[in-house]
Amino acid sequence: MSDATRDIEALIELMARLPGLGPRSARRAVLHLIKKRGQVMAPLARAMAEVATSARECAACGNIGTADLCDICRDPKRATGEICVVEDVADLWAMERGQAFRGRYHVLGGTLSALDAVGPEELRIPRLIARTRDENVREVILALNATVDGQTTAHYIAEALEGTGVSVTSLAQGVPIGGELDYLDDGTIQAALRARKSVQ
Numbered sequence: 777m778s779d780a781t782r783d784i785e786a787l788i789e790l791m792a793r794l795p796g797l798g799p800r801s802a803r804r805a806v807l808h809l810i811k812k813r814g815q816v817m818a819p820l821a822r823a824m825a826e827v828a829t830s831a832r833e834c835a836a837c838g839n840i841g842t843a844d845l846c847d848i849c850r851d852p853k854r855a856t857g858e859i860c861v862v863e864d865v866a867d868l869w870a871m872e873r874g875q876a877f878r879g880r881y882h883v884l885g886g887t888l889s890a891l892d893a894v895g896p897e898e899l900r901i902p903r904l905i906a907r908t909r910d911e912n913v914r915e916v917i918l919a920l921n922a923t924v925d926g927q928t929t930a931h932y933i934a935e936a937l938e939g940t941g942v943s944v945t946s947l948a949q950g951v952p953i954g955g956e957l958d959y960l961d962d963g964t965i966q967a968a969l970r971a972r973k974s975v976q
């Protein structure tokens with residue numbers, strides 16, 4: 777194998793590690809990139825290098841952006857009294873696609889899991905509790921996946937906020953059992969947010 781071929785094979789191997797891409801589709805993608813070197817590959821490489829150095833977690837909510845505070849936390853038009861709690865940044869982006877929520881977010885970074893030894897300290901739960909005090913939060917909306925761990929996490933947060941005056945609600949109908957937010961369509965997310973219910 778020549779050096780050039782080895783470089784291309786290495787690129788294919790890296791691409792194949794991306795979610796949703798297997799070895800076959802990675803090979804096809806790399807071939808496409810090479811054919812469209814000027815229009816796609818070079819700008820993509822520049823954009824990736826840029827984001828690789830600038831991407832960071834928002835210090836307040838855990839969203840991913842390129843500044844210390846993300847666009848949502850910096851936006852003065854977003855209501856500060858409501859925090860929508862999600863497991864992952866992908867869920868935050870799914871909620872934003874639905875355009876139904878105009879408050880702020882809090883990304884936990886996972887769910888409580890006895891099996892994987894994930895406790896509240898491993899997630900951003902203490903930070904969430906602190907934010908409800910510091911930002912005068914009236915309502916925490918739990919937009920967690922309808923999985924066992926997601927619901928365990930929801931109950932833990934509801935208990936932790938009991939007696940603080942913060943009302944805790946969760947997305948209601950529309951989120952199927954075992955369902956993941958990232959796979960729901962925008963209409964389903966809007967309906968689920970509107971029909972949120974109290975968990976206290």
Ligand SMILES: [Zn+2]
Pocket residue numbers: 834835836837838839845846847848849850
């Ligand atoms: Zn943020």
